[in-house]
Amino acid sequence: MICNACPFECNIDRAVKPGRCRATDEIEIAQAQLHFWEEPPVSGTRGSGTIFFSHCNLRCRFCQNYDISQLGFGRKVRPERLVEIMLQLEDQGAHNINLVTPTHYTLQLIPVLEAAKQRLQIPILWNSNAYEKVETLRQLTGLVSIYLPDLKYFSDELAQQFSSAPNYFKYASAAIMEMKRQVEENRYDEDGILKQGLIVRHLVLPGQIDDSKKILRWLRDNLGPQTQISLMAQYYPTYQAETLPDMNRRLRPSEYQEIRNYFLDLGFEEGFLQELSSASADYTPDFEGRGIDS
Numbered sequence: 001m002i003c004n005a006c007p008f009e010c011n012i013d014r015a016v017k018p019g020r021c022r023a024t025d026e027i028e029i030a031q032a033q034l035h036f037w038e039e040p041p042v043s044g045t046r047g048s049g050t051i052f053f054s055h056c057n058l059r060c061r062f063c064q065n066y067d068i069s070q071l072g073f074g075r076k077v078r079p080e081r082l083v084e085i086m087l088q089l090e091d092q093g094a095h096n097i098n099l100v101t102p103t104h105y106t107l108q109l110i111p112v113l114e115a116a117k118q119r120l121q122i123p124i125l126w127n128s129n130a131y132e133k134v135e136t137l138r139q140l141t142g143l144v145s146i147y148l149p150d151l152k153y154f155s156d157e158l159a160q161q162f163s164s165a166p167n168y169f170k171y172a173s174a175a176i177m178e179m180k181r182q183v184e185e186n187r188y189d190e191d192g193i194l195k196q197g198l199i200v201r202h203l204v205l206p207g208q209i210d211d212s213k214k215i216l217r218w219l220r221d222n223l224g225p226q227t228q229i230s231l232m233a234q235y236y237p238t239y240q241a242e243t244l245p246d247m248n249r250r251l252r253p254s255e256y257q258e259i260r261n262y263f264l265d266l267g268f269e270e271g272f273l274q275e276l277s278s279a280s281a282d283y284t285p286d287f288e289g290r291g292i293d294s
């Protein structure tokens with residue numbers, strides 16, 4: 001299958017050689033587990049059924065999951081086994097199936113999701129970096145019920161320097177508009193668990209408060225103040241962060257307070273504001289390949 005799935009448009013056959021994302025046409029995953037540290041309507045009381053995919057189309061130099069995204073930790077999994085894994089997570093009580101960094105496997109996942117959707121009672125959630133093409137996302141219409149994109153940068157220079165992602169905001173903003181078109185308004189069950197909808201994440205980076213403000217303003221102006229925003233403060237320096245300006249430190253309390261105030265001043269009606277104490281490797285899963293074997 002020739003891959004042009006994401007904005008890099010490699011136009012190569014991944015059965016022959018990996019793309020820029022370093023992925024072949026066989027799905028690889030690093031772990032499948034219940035996860036309790038997502039946003040409350042996602043993790044709920046029983047956990048989110050997370051499946052972490054190996055590799056990534058971005059090259060974020062501060063990635064907290066770099067061992068799977070950049071170094072490729074993980075194992076190949078057959079499509080039929082991946083459906084079984086989703087059903088097992090549902091049996092364990094998961095409120096949803098949470099596909100973490102799935103973008104580079106979109107085309108391979110479509111038949112998997114079509115098969116899983118017929119047997120799952122819980123919604124499928126797309127947890128991505130938003131560097132995606134609208135025409136690719138359109139193929140997920142009716143398969144994905146919840147989108148959880150991370151809108152990372154407003155500045156193209158920052159996106160290029162930190163993640164090697166040309167025109168990041170142009171692609172990511174269009175992708176989020178397409179996600180919103182697909183899922184419309186958020187719907188919850190009687191326990192407040194999200195059944196359908198959109199939550200937009202944004203990781204606040206040290207020294208980049210102005211970029212964060214531009215992102216929040218764009219979200220308010222284009223998606224409305226009722227949009228659920230998840231403002232994340234969990235940045236801590238890891239991987240190649242020390243090579244980037246101002247990134248070899250955590251967020252200062254004054255920086256986070258400034259962006260929290262800005263968020264509130266913009267009039268957002270709903271959202272999640274992470275505590276600064278979350279900026280710790282303690283909240284990053286250890287990837288040991290759990291949940292892959294039958």
Ligand code: SF4
Pocket residue numbers: 003004005006007008009010011014018019020021022023057103104105
């Ligand atoms: S998904 Fe991978 S191979 Fe396909 S276009 Fe994107 S980077 Fe290239």
